[in-house]
Amino acid sequence: KAGVTQTPRYLIKTRGQQVTLSCSPISGHRSVSWYQQTPGQGLQFLFEYFSETQRNKGNFPGRFSGRQFSNSRSEMNVSTLELGDSALYLCASSLILAGSTDTQYFGPGTRLTVL
Amino acid sequence: LAKTTQPISMDSYEGQEVNITCSHNNIATNDYITWYQQFPSQGPRFIIQGYKTKVTNEVASLFIPADRKSSTLSLPRVSLSDTAVYYCLVGSNAGNMLTFGGGTRLMVKP
Numbered sequence: 001k002a003g004v005t006q007t008p009r010y011l012i013k014t015r016g017q018q019v020t021l022s023c024s025p026i027s028g029h030r031s032v033s034w035y036q037q038t039p040g041q042g043l044q045f046l047f048e049y050f051s052e053t054q055r056n057k058g059n060f061p062g063r064f065s066g067r068q069f070s071n072s073r074s075e076m077n078v079s080t081l082e083l084g085d086s087a088l089y090l091c092a093s094s095l096i097l098a099g100s101t102d103t104q105y106f107g108p109g110t111r112l113t114v115l
Numbered sequence: 116l117a118k119t120t121q122p123i124s125m126d127s128y129e130g131q132e133v134n135i136t137c138s139h140n141n142i143a144t145n146d147y148i149t150w151y152q153q154f155p156s157q158g159p160r161f162i163i164q165g166y167k168t169k170v171t172n173e174v175a176s177l178f179i180p181a182d183r184k185s186s187t188l189s190l191p192r193v194s195l196s197d198t199a200v201y202y203c204l205v206g207s208n209a210g211n212m213l214t215f216g217g218g219t220r221l222m223v224k225p
Contacts, residue, residue, distance in 0.1 A: 004158070033213070035213075035215075042215055042216075042217060042218075043159070043202075043213075043215035044215075045213060045214065088156065090158045090159075091158075092158070092213075103149070103161045103164065104161070104213060105161065106158025106159050106160065107158050108157055108158055109156070109157065109158050111156065
């Protein structure tokens with residue numbers, strides 16, 4: 001079974017631009033979560049989608065948004081990029097519910113650099 | 116979600132057994148304990164999950180005492196490729212908001 005895939009793997013943008021990252025979950029997985037990882041803040045939860053609905057949201061500004069399609073693929077968008085948005089963005093998928101008995105499987109991440 | 120405390124870093128040598136302990140004093144009745152491994156510039160990889168007593172798989176063992184206020188990840192006979200950051204997480208079925216702490220940076224030396 002193919003793992004979680006994320007595209008692109010690397011991205012360079014300039015301040016003020018916007019960016020869209022894509023995540024394809026493991027086949028059959030219905031939940032997709034997004035995380036941001038930086039050296040200073042570590043791994044932080046952004047949001048989670050299940051059946052095309054956002055169920056949970058972390059403490060990030062409204063510039064960070066996402067969506068999920070009917071095939072469970074998900075995209076996240078960051079508008080008006082700031083230097084501090086440079087990070088590794090990770091997507092994780094799980095069957096239904098994660099956090100305990102339902103394991104989250106992570107993709108390789110998208111490395112975003114904002115200049 | 117219960118807060119976890121782990122050592123910031125640990126050193127070991129190839130072939131040794133490594134035990135990483137995680138403290139989670141405020142663990143709730145419905146919470147499970149999950150450990151992830153992460154290599155640089157890669158996503159975290161699930162290692163093991165448990166609720167109480169002992170769980171073992173092909174990669175590691177997880178020991179959880181009766182009060183569940185701590186847990187110990189045991190890696191048998193580590194190799195250089197086990198050098199990574201190990202995260203302990205505690206959570207319930209309430210949602211998918213994994214809260215990662217700082218993790219433990221394990222360095223395996225030859």
